[in-house]
Amino acid sequence: MHIAITGNIGAGKTTLAQLLATHYGWDVLYEAVEGNPYLADFYGDMERWSFNLQIYFLNSRFEQVKTIRESGRSVIQDRTIYEDAYIFASNLHRSGNMSERDYETYRCLFDNMVSTVQAPDLMIYLRADLPKLMGQIRKRGRSFEQSIGEDYLDSLNVLYEEFAREYTAGELLIIDVNELDYANRPQDLQHVIGRIDERLGVNS
Ligand SMILES: Nc1ncnc2c1ncn2[C@@H]1O[C@H](COP(=O)(O)OP(=O)(O)OP(=O)(O)O)[C@@H](O)[C@H]1O
Numbered sequence: 001m002h003i004a005i006t007g008n009i010g011a012g013k014t015t016l017a018q019l020l021a022t023h024y025g026w027d028v029l030y031e032a033v034e035g036n037p038y039l040a041d042f043y044g045d046m047e048r049w050s051f052n053l054q055i056y057f058l059n060s061r062f063e064q065v066k067t068i069r070e071s072g073r074s075v076i077q078d079r080t081i082y083e084d085a086y087i088f089a090s091n092l093h094r095s096g097n098m099s100e101r102d103y104e105t106y107r108c109l110f111d112n113m114v115s116t117v118q119a120p121d122l123m124i125y126l127r128a129d130l131p132k133l134m135g136q137i138r139k140r141g142r143s144f145e146q147s148i149g150e151d152y153l154d155s156l157n158v159l160y161e162e163f164a165r166e167y168t169a170g171e172l173l174i175i176d177v178n179e180l181d182y183a184n185r186p187q188d189l190q191h192v193i194g195r196i197d198e199r200l201g202v203n204s
Pocket of ligand 1: 057
């Protein structure tokens with residue numbers, strides 16, 4: 001089984017992926033932040049590094065999808081290949097930080113890759129408003145992320161909502177996390193697990 005968690009920067013995907021992996025005994029595939037050769041430069045100058053970073057993420061996400069398919073195990077994935085293209089790259093293009101020709105090249109490559117990809121059995125979208133996202137980004141304190149502004153997160157949120165409305169490739173579960181603190185409140189984690197069990201048809 002392939003479960004994926006999707007959501008804006010700071011929505012709490014990584015924490016939830018860990019907790020669910022422990023609860024269900026699933027393997028977990030994280031998004032590589034350490035060792036990403038472009039991320040810090042990208043936040044310093046998006047126009048210069050947008051294409052490089054998107055190619056890097058696209059390739060690493062494609063590799064993950066292959067790993068999931070080949071493993072034959074139940075895996076939970078922290079962010080999907082769809083978000084790279086439909087949210088991040090699209091936003092960079094719309095905001096003028098990725099040129100038309102770079103975006104065209106990127107999208108052709110993405111379309112080719114995604115035509116070979118199977119959608120997750122369940123996609124969990126963590127919906128969060130700006131105060132929640134800003135709070136979590138500040139709290140985790142990665143230096144290169146401190147320049148992230150509300151405008152950037154807001155335009156990503158608009159695209160996330162569009163994506164959730166239009167996503168038809170597989171099952172989608174939307175969880176509003178604004179009032180949840182599953183890292184510290186066991187009852188909040190139970191609530192999320194209950195929603196997932198219900199969707200997967202598991203009796204808890
Ligand atoms: N395709 C992409 N384009 C631009 N930035 C990206 C892309 N994919 C991931 N990132 C950035 O890489 C970093 C990944 O960090 P991380 O894995 O902790 O995810 P996150 O989005 O902060 O998730 P969460 O807080 O929900 O766990 C973030 O700054 C994220 O926005």
